Amino acid sequence: MAKEVVDAMAMQRALTRITYEIIERNRGISNLVLIGVKTRGVFLAHRIATRLHQLEDTVVPVGELDVSEYRDDVSVNIPVSKDAISNLTAPITDKKVVLVDDVLYTGRTIRAAMDAIMDLGRPNSINLAVLVDRGHRELPIRADFVGKNIPTAQNEHIRVSVEEVDQRDSVEIVTADEATK
Numbered sequence: 001m002a003k004e005v006v007d008a009m010a011m012q013r014a015l016t017r018i019t020y021e022i023i024e025r026n027r028g029i030s031n032l033v034l035i036g037v038k039t040r041g042v043f044l045a046h047r048i049a050t051r052l053h054q055l056e057d058t059v060v061p062v063g064e065l066d067v068s069e070y071r072d073d074v075s076v077n078i079p080v081s082k083d084a085i086s087n088l089t090a091p092i093t094d095k096k097v098v099l100v101d102d103v104l105y106t107g108r109t110i111r112a113a114m115d116a117i118m119d120l121g122r123p124n125s126i127n128l129a130v131l132v133d134r135g136h137r138e139l140p141i142r143a144d145f146v147g148k149n150i151p152t153a154q155n156e157h158i159r160v161s162v163e164e165v166d167q168r169d170s171v172e173i174v175t176a177d178e179a180t181k
């Protein structure tokens with residue numbers, strides 16, 4: 001059975017709060033680049049960029065990162081490469097990078113994401129924004145901006161749905177069995 005823990009309004013509010021926190025933490029948004037982790041992190045990054053544009057009247061670039069082949073727990077461990085990042089035209093050296101993902105769990109995806117970014121150049125800083133932190137980290141990684149902390153059991157799964165691909169915005173806790181359906 002799925003239990004909704006964040007509805008569409010709450011997701012919008014969380015993304016708006018994260019946007020304000022990004023502006024505050026960076027004392028503005030000059031030199032900022034957002035990098036969304038596929039799949040749903042990319043859509044969340046674009047939503048944050050839209051809010052940044054509305055609030056600061058500045059277009060912040062959004063890169064798209066696909067680390068699915070590069071995580072260290074898949075059977076073939078291919079070294080992460082800068083080619084995993086698309087849509088970015090300007091160099092990221094000296095930029096303040098904010099990585100955006102929907103769920104932070106073991107931290108392995110974010111570790112792979114940081115490898116890909118460091119392969120591209122030397123950013124001034126990398127911060128992490130996630131919609132949900134569900135705990136159970138296996139690496140020393142934490143998020144700087146969190147939409148909602150949702151304590152979970154190992155055998156549960158967080159399912160994030162976004163309008164752009166799932167025709168609705170929500171966060172649900174589902175059983176591991178349901179997650180594979």
Ligand SMILES: O=P(O)(O)OC[C@H]1O[C@H](OP(=O)(O)OP(=O)(O)O)[C@H](O)[C@@H]1O
Pocket residue numbers: 037038039040041101102103104105106107108109110
């Ligand atoms: O902290 P971790 O243990 O790495 O888990 C978090 C990652 O898992 C999910 O991606 P998934 O691999 O399911 O791909 P998807 O986003 O395309 O569904 C989620 O979107 C995060 O990227």
Ligand SMILES: O=c1cc[nH]c(=O)[nH]1
Pocket residue numbers: 103105134156157158159160
């Ligand atoms: O619960 C989880 C764990 C990893 N990735 C998800 O999307 N949900």
